[in-house]
Amino acid sequence: MDYINALVAFTNFVLVPGTAYGAQLALGALGVTLIYGILRFSNFAHGDTMAFGTMFVILITWAFQGAGISAGPVPTALLALPFGIALTGLFLIGTDRVVYRFYRKQRVKPVVMVMVSLGVMFIMNGLTRFIIGPDDQRFADGERFLITARNFREMTGLREGLAIKTTQGITVITAVIVVVLLFWFLNRTRTGKSMRAFSDNEDLALLSGINPERVVLYTWLIVAALATVAGTLYGLDKSFKPFTYFQLLLPIFAAAIVGGLGNPVGAIAGGFVIAFSEVTITYAFKKVATYVLPEALAPDGLAQLLSTDYKFAVSFALLIVVLMFKPTGLFKGQSV
């Protein structure tokens, strides 16, 4: 029984939040890695693209809620998601036409593009704050829990509770669907294949008649979808505040680089590696250990490797270690 209690406690405080966080990071990292692979620069504006897309979703959700449209037990935001993606897509394509295309024509160095994206980041950041404000926004509705801790305890008679939020369930399911769709698109469709060809060797791709502007267009559309979905899921599960999305940029880049920049599989793996290392290394194992170990061996202290203050430090330590020993990331990506 104690082993089951230990397992439940671990699942409740590490496995479930880690999985949801990992899925959100993975979606974000996929967007970063696609831009790096195809457009060949690190897009610093990605965190704010997520915030920007989520802002559209929130505004549309509020309109739906006002009009009395709801999706029953699942959040209304899921209904608003396609509209949010479309608007974000339009905005990103507009940004590309106005800003990025100019520099692409000049064939500037990647580092210049990075600086350009930094500028775009500040503008998007400002726009988001201007339109929806810098405060917390809550837009989650519907059922909050799949299982609540109290119900779980009553059902099983265990001492430990297990809570799974609806948003955590939706996050994982949506992430799986989006990833399956993305891989199908990249591997099976003509456009997807041309994008991969463009990524592998730009000159050969151009020679074989692939239209580069078309590839760029599709890339931005996919990135808009990924960013909006990732941002909305994060906002539903936690809360929407523009500044936290800006901060999310760090773990997202860490995930993309650890997995191997430019490699979609790596981005997904990287997301989960970063999420779980953050949660497990800062978790206090006292409770789990007390259940599992015989009484004499039970720890007096918290059995915590690092205080939770060092959460971000963990992802960066990991990043440095990976870059030192495997500069291309865990899955072979482009070297940074």
Added chain:
Amino acid sequence: MKQMLLATTASALMASAAFADGHATDVKLGIILGFTGPLESLTQQMAGGAEIAIAEVSESGKLLDGAKVSGVRADSTCIDSAAATSAAERLVTAENVDGIVGADCSGVTGAILSNVAVANGIVMVSPSATSPGLSTAEDNGLFFRTAPSDARQGVVMTEVLMEEGINEVALTYTNNDYGKGLADSFQAAFEAAGGTVTISAAHEDGKADYSAEVGALASAGGDRLVVAGYVDQGGSGIVRSALDTGAFDTFHFPDGMISAKLEENFGDEIDGSSGQHPGTDSPGVAKFAEMVGDAFDATSPFAPESYDAAALILLAMQAANSKDPSAYKDHIMDVANEPGEKIYPGELGKALDLIKAGTDIDYVGATAVELIGPGESAGNYRQITFDGGKIETVKYR
């Protein structure tokens, strides 16, 4: 002719001044507050509070047999210790003040205390400096405050929890001076009272996700989770996450967490939780508000404390029958505390009479002043509990 007129006017003025003087000299109080800087929105009301007390005493004509009292304002800036020190120096050397109401922020208060007040032997009564560090500052008995030290809340929290039979808690605090100071003072007080703090973990404000923090807190365990944070910031995030994961059902909230927002965010999910924040049911507050009228907002933070600070200095002068700081500094504690007849705002004239007649007084004032330890307010706290999703007052302590 012109000269003649001037001379007559001048002599008439002198005569009337001499007449009003009686045998006593004038009393002058310095009011040094941050009229510019981060607290500027509060300091006008604070100075107003002190000036009401000064006017009340002056008009009664009973202090030291008819002394006129006046106040001189000076700017502490709240943050610039050098500017505050020179402003205070000016009050003492150029204006010859007999006592100082102020300063407001803890940093500049400490600077003025050591550089000016102690050096010149001037009494200082701060209405708003709350840093625990000032309790142990070298002051030669010259420094008092009508605001409680932040350390005091830790002691009150301990009393509340112990009375409810809670002796094992987990503690999380917002990672700044307020959170850290409160958490440390609470932990010290709670452990001294025989309780156990299983973990004391900081949380950063403005994060969206606190599952890692709550995981650690849950693992450490405890009967209640003490959240020394802000309701509009990470504090609410921690509570939300702790409720969602079933880590804690009840919480204890200090002042930064208690507001209508807390009811709105959590409703009956936190029933059975406890908390406390500064507050009093003393009738002095209402009387103070009545006196202030429309002059300014009487509920503005530290305005009643400022009234009390000025009143205490003047009453102590009467008790010592002298405006010399080295004489009246020893009487401040006497007039502030029991035993004696209770004195509320608006009754300063009566108090001066009583003191002259040799009767003890217990100055209650606008904030139910009770000075403890090295001359600082014990503070008054409202103990609350959550019942049916609403904040209910348990009692005042």
